[in-house]
Amino acid sequence: MTAELLAASADFTDILTTLGLSPVIPVVTIQRETDAVPLAEALLRGGIPIIEVTLRSSAALGAIEAIRKDCPSMCVGAGTLWTPEETLQAASAGAEFIVSPGIADAVQDVTRSLKLPYLPGAQTASEFAHLVRRGIKAAKFLPAGPAGGPAAVAALSAVFPELAFCPTGGVSATTAPAYLKLACVPCVGGSWLTTAPLLAERNWKGVQELAQRASQLANYKP
Numbered sequence: 001m002t003a004e005l006l007a008a009s010a011d012f013t014d015i016l017t018t019l020g021l022s023p024v025i026p027v028v029t030i031q032r033e034t035d036a037v038p039l040a041e042a043l044l045r046g047g048i049p050i051i052e053v054t055l056r057s058s059a060a061l062g063a064i065e066a067i068r069k070d071c072p073s074m075c076v077g078a079g080t081l082w083t084p085e086e087t088l089q090a091a092s093a094g095a096e097f098i099v100s101p102g103i104a105d106a107v108q109d110v111t112r113s114l115k116l117p118y119l120p121g122a123q124t125a126s127e128f129a130h131l132v133r134r135g136i137k138a139a140k141f142l143p144a145g146p147a148g149g150p151a152a153v154a155a156l157s158a159v160f161p162e163l164a165f166c167p168t169g170g171v172s173a174t175t176a177p178a179y180l181k182l183a184c185v186p187c188v189g190g191s192w193l194t195t196a197p198l199l200a201e202r203n204w205k206g207v208q209e210l211a212q213r214a215s216q217l218a219n220y221k222p
Contacts, residue, residue: 015117015138018097019166019186021050021075023217024176027168028194029056035199036063040071042204043193046211052099052189054079055086061093068094077119084110091116101142103127108134119166123147128160138164140189145170150178157184173213180220190214 019025026043030036030053043051053064055078067076077097078090087098087110097117100107104120111118121140122128131139141153144167148155153165167179168189179185193210197203 018117022048023180023187024214025050025052025187025189026193027052027189027191029054030059030063031057033059033062036066037070038204040067040074042207043211046208047215048211050075052077052079056080064093064095081107141165141167143169154182176217177220180217183222
């Protein structure tokens with residue numbers, strides 16, 4: 001990690017610590033609350049100690065609460081948050097970090113008051129410039145694949161050396177190494193560890209095996 005990215009900042013220290021837990025943050029939509037704990041346990045057995053549960057289902061908040069209660073070793077975050085109300089609900093459920101897929105200044109304000117690590121999403125230089133002006137030090141690059149891949153991240157990092165990037169969207173086990181080789185990328189976000197078919201079949205062994213492979217992606221870090 002470059003010296004610029006290690007510049008002192010309370011908010012950044014919190015989110016950087018979170019992003020540094022794993023080379024991959026699984027991004028998952030849980031449809032059945034009862035799947036939350038066995039899913040988290042499978043990821044942990046595979047060496048992945050972090051998960052982003054998107055608020056795209058009615059089971060999401062209950063899933064977050066269950067993971068916090070029964071899998072204390074798992075760092076669980078809430079994703080796809082757009083409003084202060086959703087942020088407060090996620091925090092009440094036990095979310096340890098908050099993610100927005102785009103710019104959501106009101107969400108950032110709440111996370112600051114709650115002292116929760118926050119990861120907003122952006123794609124263009126203008127959007128990243130807005131986040132920098134707001135004091136953000138780490139952001140999702142979303143959707144990373146369609147928006148230009150590793151070359152785009154490298155170009156944006158040259159303009160915003162103070163930012164850490166978490167590329168998400170269109171990232172796979174095959175493409176992840178090219179992102180992780182960049183000093184500005186502490187981790188990537190991905191759904192390939194927790195695909196809908198795996199969850200539908202409750203194939204926890206399959207999740208564990210994919211997590212084991214993903215945990216080895218840390219070897220690509222500079």
